Amino acid sequence: MSITAESRIPRILEQAPDFEAKSTHGVIKLSDYTSQGKYVMLFSHPSDFTPVCTTEFIAFAERQADWDRLNVQPIGISIDSVFSHIAWVRDMEQMGGAKIKFPLVADLDFKVSMAYGLVHEAVSDTAAVRAVFAIDPKGKIRAIIYYPPQLGRSVDELVRVFEAIQTADKNGVSTGADWQPGDQVIVPSPGTVADAEKRVNSTGDGLQVQSWYLTKKTL
Structure with missing residues (x-):
């Protein structure tokens, strides 16, 4: 066998x-x-x-x-x-x-x-x-x-993997390409049309809205 x-x-x-x-x-x-x-x-x-x-x-x-x-x-x-x-x-x-x-x-x-x-x-x-x-x-x-x-x-990449996983677990967020500790994180995308509209019109809440589905923030 x-x-x-x-x-x-x-x-x-x-x-x-x-x-x-x-x-x-x-x-x-x-x-x-x-x-x-x-x-x-x-x-x-x-x-x-x-x-x-x-x-x-x-x-x-x-x-x-x-x-x-x-x-x-x-x-x-x-x-x-x-x-x-x-x-x-x-x-x-x-x-x-x-x-x-x-x-x-x-x-x-x-x-x-x-x-x-x-x-x-x-x-x-x-x-x-x-x-x-x-x-x-x-x-x-x-x-x-x-x-x-x-x-x-790459040991740097393996350290980054655990940094990113733990950041996601702790904060309910995702991490983008080449993310490093201290960089902005990605918040979950809206699940309804109404929430998408609310997202693109949001102000003063610390969010950087690039699109209704791509929004970042600083932890």
């Missing part, structure tokens, strides 16, 4: 598949973090001791202050052993000078990889692709990003 025969990529706003697995921090469960009110950044990499992955993990470690500020728990995963993970973490900490404080899951039995659709056979029968799942404290998947093996991830 193909490794990915029973694999399926979860969809946005579906419940993230829970799992219990061995890691560099011992046995961990996804729900242990979400039940504490944390957001989770679950990210996979093709293999330990590879150059692109090494640059990513050092970059993730250097941004630990951002993960702490945003209450985000990073969890790495690949189909490598715990001993391989430990050796690689120690090597990266010496190389990059930043402590890797997040766990790396050893998915030797492919259970997590199959649950999240991480092994794409056109790329490799065994190595996970680069994927990121942003999961909220309710255990819902809020964003999914996949990368080819040759493309390293």
Whole structure:
């Protein structure tokens, strides 16, 4: 049977598949973090001791202050052993000078990889692709990003994803293209003709009305 025969990529706003697995921090469960009110950044990499992955993990470690500020728990995963993970973490900490404080899951039995659709056979029968799942404290998947093996991830963009999700959750708004914290946000569009007319004629309420369906405000 193909490794990915029973694999399926979860969809946005579906419940993230829970799992219990061995890691560099011992046995961990996804729900242990979400039940504490944390957001989770679950990210996979093709293999330990590879150059692109090494640059990513050092970059993730250097941004630990951002993960702490945003209450985000990073969890790495690949189909490598715990001993391989430990050796690689120690090597990266010496190389990059930043402590890797997040766990790396050893998915030797492919259970997590199959649950999240991480092994794409056109790329490799065994190595996970680069994927990121942003999961909220309710255990819902809020964003999914996949990368080819040759493309390293932008940590700035991943921080922005969690900034935007949390801003939307807290304020009931959306964020536009290239949004950064402090930029204006987009308010929900009117649902009736009467409300659309009211929107375009609104004044003095702090709204920047570009159209009845595109209106911004400063938080």
